[in-house]
Amino acid sequence: xxxxxxxxxxxxxxxxxxxxxxxxxxxxxxxxxxxxxxxxxxxxxxxxxxxxxxxxxxxxxxxxxxxxxxxxxxxxxxxxxxxxxxxxxxxxxxxxxxxxxxxxxxxxxxxxxxxxxxxxxxxxxxxxxxxxxxxxxxxxxxxxxxxx
Numbered sequence: 447x448x449x450x451x452x453x454x455x456x457x458x459x460x461x462x463x464x465x466x467x468x469x470x471x472x473x474x475x476x477x478x479x480x481x482x483x484x485x486x487x488x489x490x491x492x493x494x495x496x497x498x499x500x501x502x503x504x505x506x507x508x509x510x511x512x513x514x515x516x517x518x519x520x521x522x523x524x525x526x527x528x529x530x531x532x533x534x535x536x537x538x539x540x541x542x543x544x545x546x547x548x549x550x551x552x553x554x555x556x557x558x559x560x561x562x563x564x565x566x567x568x569x570x571x572x573x574x575x576x577x578x579x580x581x582x583x584x585x586x587x588x589x590x591x592x593x594x
Contacts, residue, residue, distance in 0.1 A: 464503075464525070464526030464527045464564050464565075464566050469525070470490055470492060470501045470525075471490055472488040472490055472501065472503040472566070473488050473489050473490025473491070473501060473503070474488065474489065474490075475487070475488055476488055476489040476502070482510050482511045482513070482581045483504075483508055483509070483510050483511075483558075484507070484508050484509050484510075484558070484584060485504075485505050485507055485508035486504075486505035486508055487502065487503065487504050487505065487508055487510075488502070488503040489501070489502055489503075490503075492568075496573065497570060497571070497572075497573055498570070498571040499568055499569070499570050499571075500568070500569045501525070501566065501567075501568055501569075502566065502567055502568075502569050503564065503565070503566045504527075504529065504558045504559035504564065504565040504566070505559060505564060506559050506560065506561060506562055506563055506564060506565075507559060507560075507561050508558055508559050508565075509530070509556055509557065509558025509559065509584075509585065509590065510556055510557060510558055511556060511581050511582055511583060511584045511585075512534065512554050512555065512556045512581075512582040512583055512584070512585065513554070513555065513556070513579055513580060513581045513582060514552060514553065514554050514555075514579070514580045514582070515549060515551055515552075515553075515571070515572070515577070515578075515579055516551060516552060516576075516577060516578045516579070516580060517551050517574040517575070517576050517577040517578070518551055518571060518572040518573055518574035518577035519548070519549050519550050519551040519553075519572040519574075520549040520569060520570065520571060520572060521546065521547070521548055521549065521569075521570040521572065522541075522545075522546065522547040522549065522557060522567045522568070522569055522570075523545075523546050523567060523568040523570070524541045524542060524543050524544065524545040524546070524547075524565075524566070524567045525543060525566045525567060525568060526543050526564070526565070526566040527542075527543070527559065527560075527563045527564040527565035527566050528540065528541070528542050528559070528560040528562075528563040528565060529541045529542075529557060529558055529559045529560055529563070529565030529567070530556075530557060530558060530559075530560060530593060531547050531555065531556075531557040532555060532556055532557070532585070533553055533554065533555045534553075534554040534555065538593055540560075540594075541557070541565070541567070551572075551574070551577075554582065556584075556585050560593070560594075561590075561591075561593070
């Protein structure tokens, strides 16, 4: 539980932890996909019509497993906190509010919070016929721990 979390019409909100940049409630704990995250994560699906858009909030030190978006790809728009994005075989990219990451289809990658910060982004699933996600292994903890 986030000790500074509040309540907004039945949703948790954590403006203080995210630098005041979050305008949407963080939603509920993401139990449906918990096995793909190393720790506490929240999901608020803002829309599932035509172009799915979810608000994903990571507790400090939480990242997701490597994954691949087949066919459609994904767009991340960072709304608060500090985090990381990394494509396999490339250096990790630090992310902060206002950053946008366009992830092409078929690119193996992970993203999540820095060790010392909450992290939040909008995740836009790019529509495509036959689009799917493939969840893979986690980044080794010793590699994550090398990040500042």
